[in-house]
Amino acid sequence: MEASAKNSSLIIERSSPTVVLPEHETPEGSISLTSLDQMAPMMMLYVYSFDRSDSNVVDVIKKALARVLVHYYPVAGRLARNSRGKLVVDCQKKLGVPFVEATADCDIENLGDERLVDPDALDKLVYRDPMQHILEVAPLLTAQVTKFRSGSFILGIALSHYIADGVSTMNFMNAWAEIARGKPLSIVPCHDRTILKSWVPPQITGPYDEFVHISDVSNMTALYEEQQFVYKALHFNAEKLAALKRMATKDEQVTSKCTNFVALAAFVWRARSIALNMKLHQQSKLLLAVNFRSRLRTPLPDGYFGNTVVWPCCLCTKGELIEEPIFASATRIKKAIESATDSYVQSRIDYYDNNRLGGLPVDTLLMSSWTRFEYGSTDFGWGEPRFATGDIQRQNCLFMTDGREKGIAVVLGLPLSAMNTFEKLVCDLNDA
Incomplete structure (x- = not known):
């Protein structure tokens, strides 16, 4: 499938974003980002398409997000810089996750090949916070549930690559889904990033x-x-x-x-x-x-x-x-x-x-x-x-x-x- 403008006529009505916070108190302080984390200054956009739902789909996903954020509490924080100018996740600044509910005027099949969403449709299926370009204010995650005709829906997210790669994103999303189904987490997150800290003195064996x-x-x-x-x-x-x-x-x-x-x-x-x-x-x-x-x-x-x-x-x-x-x-x-x-x-x-x-x-x-x-x-x-x-x-x-x-x-x-x-x-x- 070619990512073209063929879905430019897609009409989606969005609610104003609401903020989802962790359901319970979570650790404060800050989490240092590794040098590998700081090499990834971008938001990753993902779209999950589901063929069926029911009337409470938005409520279930939203409540499960509040619960999973208790385990993945850094996602509800914001980026900051420490005294050395290095990026950290400020877990005390719990500004939460913007969450949007939306409805589409078509069936989900109108989007075509599910592997690649064209840019126009992506802008409508994934909520991008207007403050996303301001590092210390931008949310690390946004979520949008879009309901289509015939009961299908899409969950679109934007997640900061600073805090998660593909495997970490998968684990987070699967944990979110497990909580929505009333299941315990199959993988408990580990937020100790000192495991991958730089050595002193450095052990560099280049050239690269x-x-x-x-x-x-x-x-x-x-x-x-x-x-x-x-x-x-x-x-x-x-x-x-x-x-x-x-x-x-x-x-x-x-x-x-x-x-x-x-x-x-x-x-x-x-x-x-x-x-x-x-x-x-x-x-x-x-x-x-x-x-x-x-x-x-x-x-x-x-x-x-x-x-x-x-x-x-x-x-x-x-x-x-x-x-x-x-x-x-x-x-x-x-x-x-x-x-x-x-x-x-x-x-x-x-x-x-x-x-x-x-x-x-x-x-x-x-x-x-x-x-x-x-x-x-x-x-x-x-x-x-x-x-x-x-x-x-x-x-x-x-x-x-x-x-x-x-x-x-x-x-x-x-x-x-x-x-x-x-x-x-x-x-x-x-x-x-």
């Missing part, structure tokens, strides 16, 4: 390719500025994934050594570089999101609430990328993922404590897989949801579960001409 400056020798910046930018969700069914795994494995008979993620990442990186018409000597950087929760010598608690992702890097020229067999690209990716060890993670934490990634140039691709997220567990009492996202950064590429075809949906954005070329390369897989 992700910080290498790349020049836009292909003038891709002009392409991005001059052409319409479009997002699409491209579907890779089981047959296409099997074909990619054969291509990404040196011995085509041993595909078990190559995961779907590695094979698909190698193809997408290669195809995107071709689609953008990069010059052969243009360097291309691939950053891979790796969740390190289970990779540390002492694994993090299951309920650790924060950011636990590092971004190992692959770096080469477009010429190297397209001239080498695809299994060589897959090997690069596999080695990068495997490099995310305990010492690697600590080194990154220490490095980020005093260094920041600058703006990402167009020759950089950030790739994340959400295929293992258990969004089906976010059942508030009316069945499993369909999950979608939106407002994706231009350099981001997401892999999401495609339940209809038992495959993977690749969500990314490109200038229009590049997207047309990219789609053709995907279609050519049918002949592979």
Whole structure:
């Protein structure tokens, strides 16, 4: 599905936001953010679609939010800076979560592909606080329940990436849903972020390719500025994934050594570089999101609430990328993922404590897989949801579960001409 303006006629009536506070008293003081948390200055927007409900759906979800905030109390706080100028969550400033009730004039099916919500519809399904750009005042979470005709509804949230990554968001949402169903929490949150504190003295083992400056020798910046930018969700069914795994494995008979993620990442990186018409000597950087929760010598608690992702890097020229067999690209990716060890993670934490990634140039691709997220567990009492996202950064590429075809949906954005070329390369897989 292309994220276009086709839903611009969607009419939604919103109530004024009300503030939801934790149902009981919660700890005060402040919670320090790790250097990894402070690398994520953005709001993440998520949409959960449910096919049925009843008259008390808003009341149930709202009351459950007040109860889950007792366990996830930092979400009701606000950001602040400590004496060192570092960001913390001020848990004493309990300004709560803005909550909005809304109604739509159509059926939920009118929104189209559930994997990617177009920007106009997203603005109407997710409430954005007018103070969201003022760091110390902006809520860390907003929630909106939109009821559609025929009983379906959507829960749209905006959650600060400063305080939660994808896994933490999933745990929070599932806990919220469990409370709505009258169940105890299956995962108790852990708010001790000192587990991932920087070391003194720092233990930095760089250099790191992700910080290498790349020049836009292909003038891709002009392409991005001059052409319409479009997002699409491209579907890779089981047959296409099997074909990619054969291509990404040196011995085509041993595909078990190559995961779907590695094979698909190698193809997408290669195809995107071709689609953008990069010059052969243009360097291309691939950053891979790796969740390190289970990779540390002492694994993090299951309920650790924060950011636990590092971004190992692959770096080469477009010429190297397209001239080498695809299994060589897959090997690069596999080695990068495997490099995310305990010492690697600590080194990154220490490095980020005093260094920041600058703006990402167009020759950089950030790739994340959400295929293992258990969004089906976010059942508030009316069945499993369909999950979608939106407002994706231009350099981001997401892999999401495609339940209809038992495959993977690749969500990314490109200038229009590049997207047309990219789609053709995907279609050519049918002949592979």
